[in-house]
Every structure is written in C-alpha cells, then in structure tokens.
Amino acid sequence: MGLSYARVALVVLMSSTVLAVSSAFPSPRAGDQWPAFNQTALPPLGAMGRWPSFNHTAKGSRKIVVGGADKWRIGFNYTEWACKNGPFFQNDVLVFKYEAPTKAAPIAHSVYLLPTRKSFLNCDLKKAKVLANTKQGAGDGFEYTLKSCKKPYYFACGESKGIHCGPGLMKFAVFPFFKRLH
Ligand SMILES: *[C@@H]1O[C@H](CO)[C@@H](O)[C@H](O)[C@H]1NC(C)=O
Numbered sequence: 269m270g271l272s273y274a275r276v277a278l279v280v281l282m283s284s285t286v287l288a289v290s291s292a293f294p295s296p297r298a299g300d301q302w303p304a305f306n307q308t309a310l311p312p313l314g315a316m317g318r319w320p321s322f323n324h325t326a327k328g329s330r331k332i333v334v335g336g337a338d339k340w341r342i343g344f345n346y347t348e349w350a351c352k353n354g355p356f357f358q359n360d361v362l363v364f365k366y367e368a369p370t371k372a373a374p375i376a377h378s379v380y381l382l383p384t385r386k387s388f389l390n391c392d393l394k395k396a397k398v399l400a401n402t403k404q405g406a407g408d409g410f411e412y413t414l415k416s417c418k419k420p421y422y423f424a425c426g427e428s429k430g431i432h433c434g435p436g437l438m439k440f441a442v443f444p445f446f447k448r449l450h
C-alpha cells in the first residue's frame with residue numbers, strides 16, 4: 269500500500285508535469301515533429317499501474333476485510349496485516365468475518381474496542397467496549413466504520429479471557445488518516 273501510494277504520488281506528479289510542459293509550449297501545428305498531446309487518449313488513473321483500491325475523490329468508503337482471506341481467526345498476525353494493508357483512512361469500513369460457534373467448530377470470536385494503548389498491550393478487556401458478539405461476524409461479516417481520525421482504534425477479539433487477543437494475536441491498532449471529502 270505504501271508503495272502504491274508512492275506510485276500514485278509519482279503519477280500525479282508526472283501528469284501535472286506533463287500538463288505544465290504542454291501549456292508552456294505553443295500548441296503544435298500540423299506537420300510539427302512534436303506530437304499533439306491527446307489527453308483523452310490517456311488511460312484513466314485507476315487503470316494505470318497498481319491503484320485498484322484507493323480512490324482519493326470517492327466520497328464513498330472503502331471496505332476492507334480484516335485479515336483478508338484469513339478473516340478473523342486465531343494465530344494470524346493482525347499487527348502485521350494492519351501494517352501491510354495500511355494506511356487506513358477516515359470512513360474506511362473494516363469488515364470482521366468469523367463464524368458463529370457450533371458444536372463441530374466451537375471456537376468463538378468477537379470484536380472488542382479497547383480503550384487505551386496500555387489495555388491493548390496487555391489485552392486487558394475489563395473496560396473494553398463490545399462491538400460485535402460471537403454471532404455478528406457471520407455471513408457478510410460485521411462492519412465497523414473508522415469515523416474518527418483523531419484517535420487510534422484498538423481492536424481485539426474478546427474471547428477466552430484475552431487469550432485470543434494475546435497469544436492468539438487477534439488484535440491490531442489503526443490510526444486513520446484524515447480523508448478530504450471533495
Ligand atoms: C485522442 O484519443 C482518442 C482515444 O484514443 C481518439 O478517439 C481521438 O481521436 C484522439 N484525438 C486526436 C485529436 O488525435
């Protein structure tokens with residue numbers, strides 16, 4: 269994501285350079301060596317390189333499935349996932365996907381919001397807010413919008429008295445960036 273960001277910045281920089289250059293030159297006449305700059309021939313930005321997911325001008329929000337194909341489960345490193353899939357932006361929607369426990373698959377998950385960095389580091393669930401119970405991750409998953417860009421969000425699984433959060437690695441923090449709405 270960081271890489272594609274740099275590329276976006278580069279593309280924007282390059283296209284603005286091209287525009288600046290084209291307006292600085294006299295318009296090409298027929299027969300000139302310099303080919304006319306045909307703006308409609310340029311591919312749309314989204315089609316260039318790897319910029320599939322983030323649309324700066326989109327008013328709508330991105331939906332990001334936490335853990336990707338691994339969904340919300342024990343033993344997947346969500347800190348690393350968040351690191352690789354960031355940055356996150358204000359109004360991005362995180363989707364937590366996990367099945368409700370059954371007799372055959374009794375391991376339950378949930379989504380808690382921890383109040384402080386300290387409680388996050390210690391997987392202390394005492395003052396946590398329950399965002400989604402053990403059933404809400406089924407189907408299309410539980411959606412949570414990152415509304416604020418003024419504070420970090422500390423997410424964790426609240427099951428098994430913090431064992432999923434600690435040794436199970438089911439926790440991550442995100443600090444959304446401000447997203448300008450045009
Ligand atoms: C500019 O490119 C578009 C798309 O390829 C083409 O349809 C159009 O004829 C071109 N215009 C000029 C002036 O070459």
Ligand SMILES: *[C@@H]1O[C@H](CO)[C@@H](O)[C@H](O)[C@H]1NC(C)=O
Pocket residue numbers: 312313314315323324325326327328
């Ligand atoms: C970005 O979002 C805007 C507004 O929703 C839309 O008009 C535009 O086509 C989108 N651009 C890309 C590259 O998807």
Ligand SMILES: *[C@@H]1O[C@H](CO)[C@@H](O)[C@H](O)[C@H]1NC(C)=O
Pocket residue numbers: 345347348351437
């Ligand atoms: C999870 O990933 C983070 C970031 O890459 C790393 O610092 C940490 O050691 C990893 N945890 C485990 C248990 O592998």
